[in-house]
Amino acid sequence: MAGAAAVLHGSADHAARFESKAATREPGLVKWGLIAISLSFFAFFLLLPLVAVFVEAFRKGWETYFNALVDPDAVSAIKLTLLAAAISVPLNLVFGVAAAWSITKFDFRGKHFLITLIDLPFSVSPVVSGLIYVLVFGAQGWFGPWLSDNDVKVIFAVPGIVLATVFVTFPFVARELIPLMEAQGKEEEEAAVVLGAKGWQTFWHVTLPNIKWGLMYGVILCNARAMGEFGAVSVVSGHIRGYTNTMPLHVEILYNEYQFAAAFAVASVLALLAIVTLVIKVWVERQAGKAATVSEDE
Amino acid sequence: MASSTSFRVLPGFGLSLGYTLGYLSLIVLIPLAAVFFKAGSLGFDHFWAAATSPRVLASYRLSFGASLIAAGINAVFGLMLAWVLVRYSFPGKRLVDALVDLPFALPTAVAGIALTALYAKNGWIGSLLEPLGIKVAFTPLGVLVALVFIGLPFVVRTVQPILEDLDTEYEEAAVSLGANRWQAFLHVVFPTLFPALLTGFALAFARAVGEYGSVIFIAGNIPMVSEITPLMIITKLEQYDYAGATAVAVVMLIFSFLLLLIINGLQAWTAKRTGRAR
Numbered sequence: 001m002a003g004a005a006a007v008l009h010g011s012a013d014h015a016a017r018f019e020s021k022a023a024t025r026e027p028g029l030v031k032w033g034l035i036a037i038s039l040s041f042f043a044f045f046l047l048l049p050l051v052a053v054f055v056e057a058f059r060k061g062w063e064t065y066f067n068a069l070v071d072p073d074a075v076s077a078i079k080l081t082l083l084a085a086a087i088s089v090p091l092n093l094v095f096g097v098a099a100a101w102s103i104t105k106f107d108f109r110g111k112h113f114l115i116t117l118i119d120l121p122f123s124v125s126p127v128v129s130g131l132i133y134v135l136v137f138g139a140q141g142w143f144g145p146w147l148s149d150n151d152v153k154v155i156f157a158v159p160g161i162v163l164a165t166v167f168v169t170f171p172f173v174a175r176e177l178i179p180l181m182e183a184q185g186k187e188e189e190e191a192a193v194v195l196g197a198k199g200w201q202t203f204w205h206v207t208l209p210n211i212k213w214g215l216m217y218g219v220i221l222c223n224a225r226a227m228g229e230f231g232a233v234s235v236v237s238g239h240i241r242g243y244t245n246t247m248p249l250h251v252e253i254l255y256n257e258y259q260f261a262a263a264f265a266v267a268s269v270l271a272l273l274a275i276v277t278l279v280i281k282v283w284v285e286r287q288a289g290k291a292a293t294v295s296e297d298e
Numbered sequence: 299m300a301s302s303t304s305f306r307v308l309p310g311f312g313l314s315l316g317y318t319l320g321y322l323s324l325i326v327l328i329p330l331a332a333v334f335f336k337a338g339s340l341g342f343d344h345f346w347a348a349a350t351s352p353r354v355l356a357s358y359r360l361s362f363g364a365s366l367i368a369a370g371i372n373a374v375f376g377l378m379l380a381w382v383l384v385r386y387s388f389p390g391k392r393l394v395d396a397l398v399d400l401p402f403a404l405p406t407a408v409a410g411i412a413l414t415a416l417y418a419k420n421g422w423i424g425s426l427l428e429p430l431g432i433k434v435a436f437t438p439l440g441v442l443v444a445l446v447f448i449g450l451p452f453v454v455r456t457v458q459p460i461l462e463d464l465d466t467e468y469e470e471a472a473v474s475l476g477a478n479r480w481q482a483f484l485h486v487v488f489p490t491l492f493p494a495l496l497t498g499f500a501l502a503f504a505r506a507v508g509e510y511g512s513v514i515f516i517a518g519n520i521p522m523v524s525e526i527t528p529l530m531i532i533t534k535l536e537q538y539d540y541a542g543a544t545a546v547a548v549v550m551l552i553f554s555f556l557l558l559l560i561i562n563g564l565q566a567w568t569a570k571r572t573g574r575a576r
Contacts, residue, residue: 015387023470049412102314125508127528132329199309228405230511248407274403
């Protein structure tokens, strides 16, 4: 699958296997040299930006920090971000399960093409993702005149933000589940059905326990992107303070108004969300790794 | 199709496939088609003029050029980082491994302002580079830095599983046949990794070309100098130039679709080379 850069696989330490043999071991100087170079690169490009967010956020003290977060515009941005995630994650979860079920449990023509189509939103620039909804629902768009006649606002309003968020997070759950359910085959489900289980019973009691870690993995990645999306949402938002600003957009507005401490304060909440996401991700990987070892032992 | 030998036991085919196709069409396919319809209504001359105006051409050069260089840097350091994470044990390794995914999890706007703060004249890194006469923030170099940040995990996470699956016996065989470590890497390990590395490179490149949030803060957005292509779309939209925005978007979309095909091919090649399921 295109863009499959974060597909769940159990975590295991492989270093011992390579370091125990002379043939797959480098001299100490080479080893520590490589570690030093790659860790410096890591520190400069990944670690420092993360640290900088928190340092800048607290530069003017706790009071400024808290004031930035309890500001009514900030609160409304937080609410809108939560709302967009609360709608888009469940929608894409249901879609992901349905897509993975149809693709992995049945054979039909054009399956690989369908998988490629599901991946499309990942290869589209976020800005273009926003633009397509402007062209459909905007004042000059396909449904623009009809929408304005009926006094419905999509673009520069909350529905547009939700739609753009749904689009950019569209493939997350599906792409996690498809390889996983493909690998698991369909024998267990077929056995359940032959033994008299109904469709939903089969799904709840046979499929779901098998895919729960992959499902969770997809959901947390989907959620992180939903809450953090900037480009697509920026195009459809219209940046109306207190109404169509999500947290990332609020960060941009504060930053452009030179309220750096406040911008970084709101950004630090998003950075915290990213850290929590990574912690849960590592935990899920470990659980999935354990589950895989158990089923190998059986 | 149900024949006498393959009877479909599991339920829900019609429902799940129908839902999948319906939802896919509503959310993705129909809105994407809108861009091409809009572009089609422009007429070729108008389309071409909008898609190739000097300012837009300059943005293509920057977006594609900086993305290529960034993906190249990521290929080198991402391979090194993946190698270090798989082959060696060192203190803090788990933390480093987990944080490699930071660019996937950190909102791009947050990354953008953080990088700008670091590389600005008075920032932690910027103040070190200033005496050397190197300016990063608000120059094309800043665009490069942001694109390196967002592309790194793509290379690490595509190369890492292949490295983990590698058996030690091939390298042992190479050594017993008289190869030194470098030769064993170059002729035994690297050819196995190469398709995955190229896939990671292409993924990082594809992501970098479309990237917006992490770039616009650090780029400075000077016309003809540091404007990226996605920003051109935004600029045109802000001027209510929907036709112009659509023309640039179509160029970007066609490019993304081509790259998606190439990446699919590369992944098939990786699977073939390593025997891994896609």
